[in-house]
Amino acid sequence: MSSSITLQKLAELVGGDLAVGAPEAVITGLNSIVDAGPGDITFLGNTRYLSALKTTRAAAALVPADLDGIEAPAGLALIRVANPTFAFSSVIRWFGPPSLEFAPxxxxxxxxxxxxxxxxxxxxxxxxxxxxxxxxxxxxxxxxxxxxxxxxxxxxxxxxxxxxxxxxxxxxxxxxxxxxxxxxxxxxxxxxxxxxxxxxxxxxxxxxxxxxxxxxxxxxxxxxxxxxxxxxxxxxxxxxxxxxxxxxxxxxxxxxxxxxxxxxxxxxxxxxxxxxxxxxxxxxxxxxxxxxxxxxxxxxxxxxxxxxxxxxxxxxxxxxKMMALPARIPDLIDRLRELEKKVAALEGGGAKA
Structure with a gap:
């Protein structure tokens, strides 16, 4: 387990490009976009979390190299990589517990x-x-x-x-x-x-x-x-x-x-x-x-x-479409009842005439 790494070294570790941030800044941990705090690095593995990236408290994030117009908080360092989810595995190995060794x-x-x-x-x-x-x-x-x-x-x-x-x-x-x-x-x-x-x-x-x-x-x-x-x-x-x-x-x-x-x-x-x-x-x-x-x-x-x-x-x-049809059944039943009432009313009027 390693305790810290500079942004420049981290970019090299994940094979990415430090697009925003000071190379000598130090990262001390990792976490999700929502839970990250100062000193942490996170990653944007899915664009559905773009809104969370805008409010993250992380110090740095791995983001897709082909994603333009990223809105991020001031001071958030960005490292562009081809695949943030996969690249983050290298970060986990850096900060995570050492692999268990089994003696032959x-x-x-x-x-x-x-x-x-x-x-x-x-x-x-x-x-x-x-x-x-x-x-x-x-x-x-x-x-x-x-x-x-x-x-x-x-x-x-x-x-x-x-x-x-x-x-x-x-x-x-x-x-x-x-x-x-x-x-x-x-x-x-x-x-x-x-x-x-x-x-x-x-x-x-x-x-x-x-x-x-x-x-x-x-x-x-x-x-x-x-x-x-x-x-x-x-x-x-x-x-x-x-x-x-x-x-x-x-x-x-x-x-x-x-x-x-x-x-x-x-x-x-x-x-x-x-x-x-x-x-x-x-x-x-x-x-x-x-x-x-x-x-x-x-x-x-x-x-x-x-x-x-x-x-x-x-x-x-x-x-x-087939899965959505059952949800329409109550409405269809209500419409059918209304039609039955109208038909009954017409038939009643015809009989009186």
């Missing part, structure tokens, strides 16, 4: 089978970890306390598996994969057949394959395939509390937000985004670049890139 080696309470292949000079195996027969661990991989690795599983280099995570038999994990606490990789898929009035289990003998640079949040589950593989593509990021069912294929660089459920044998293309609490029916295909907004239900394949919303999910504008 095997903790005395860990249980590691004799057939496990790993380099004890680079791999860190924490307290109460269990690593079963036939496992391979790549260089620099860290297993935190209480992790379980099943028979024949393979983990690549520089993976981080957080406490109490389970990776079951024969699953294949790529390089630089991060799996957060409580997640289970490779549990049986949910497969049953109704035979003579009883649900009979269908054996699930496939694997889960997770490619390089994937990150999976806490308490998520990715089921093994019935046969073949459930496959998570390179660079995909999965939030907490997500369920990916058996034989699903998730493409590269997808974003899957919390409480999403994807049913079995569904295929997601590359760069697909599923918002919070989206549900996807099984055996569907979502094309590259599909974005499904929060709380939507996908009941049929969506091959074309674009945004979808609703229950069932429809193209964005159509879906929004």
């Amino acid at each position: 080696g095997v903790h005395s309470t860990a249980v590691v089978a004799s057939s496990v292949v790993f380099d004890a000079q680079t791999v860190s195996i924490g307290p109460h970890v269990v690593v079963e027969d036939g496992v391979t661990l790549g260089e620099g991989t860290i297993l935190h306390a209480g992790v379980y690795i099943g028979r024949g599983a393979r983990l690549g280099a520089d993976c981080v598996v957080h406490a109490n995570t389970v990776i079951k038999d024969r699953c294949v994990i790529g390089n630089r994969v991060i799996i957060h606490s409580g997640t289970v990789i490779g549990t049986d898929g949910f497969g049953y057949e109704l035979v003579k009035g009883r649900h009979q289990k269908i054996e699930q003998v496939g694997i889960v394959q997770i490619d390089d640079d994937v990150e999976i949040g806490s308490c998520s589950t990715i089921d093994r395939a019935r046969f073949g593989r459930t496959w998570i593509g390179e660079g995909t990021k999965i939030d907490n509390l997500v369920q990916i069912a058996h034989n699903c294929v998730v493409g590269k660089h997808c974003i899957i937000v919390a409480q999403v459920g994807v049913s079995g044998s569904t295929r997601l293309g590359d760069n697909v985004t599923l918002g919070g609490q989206v549900g996807v029916v099984g055996h569907l295909e979502l094309g590259d670049g599909v974005m499904v907004l929060a709380k939507s239900a996908v009941t049929k394949s969506l091959p074309a890139a674009g945004a979808y919303v609703g229950y069932p999910a429809r193209p964005l504008m159509e879906g929004r």
Whole structure:
């Protein structure tokens, strides 16, 4: 953790241009636009916060390089960068706590089978970890306390598996994969057949394959395939509390937000985004670049890139219109009653005549 930095050094740290402010001025902390105070640096990651920037008490702010006409308080230093949100990560690393270091080696309470292949000079195996027969661990991989690795599983280099995570038999994990606490990789898929009035289990003998640079949040589950593989593509990021069912294929660089459920044998293309609490029916295909907004239900394949919303999910504008219709029902009922009264009055007048 560092206590201070000059504006000039800070601009160099984030790869930006000090557009306003004295290079020798000192920054001593960081905070949000709303909560920042004297000596703090903040950032403008979204133009919806432009009004907050006008009243911030921060000493400096990272702002988009392509944003003109910024109205800011007198004395607020501005550092222009290509991507303020991403650049602010460097600021966090400067002022934040130091990264925890995990010494290579095997903790005395860990249980590691004799057939496990790993380099004890680079791999860190924490307290109460269990690593079963036939496992391979790549260089620099860290297993935190209480992790379980099943028979024949393979983990690549520089993976981080957080406490109490389970990776079951024969699953294949790529390089630089991060799996957060409580997640289970490779549990049986949910497969049953109704035979003579009883649900009979269908054996699930496939694997889960997770490619390089994937990150999976806490308490998520990715089921093994019935046969073949459930496959998570390179660079995909999965939030907490997500369920990916058996034989699903998730493409590269997808974003899957919390409480999403994807049913079995569904295929997601590359760069697909599923918002919070989206549900996807099984055996569907979502094309590259599909974005499904929060709380939507996908009941049929969506091959074309674009945004979808609703229950069932429809193209964005159509879906929004359908979602707005129920709010008009009380007004429509009132209008219908008025029409009924007018019709009744006309019919009554006609009868008297």
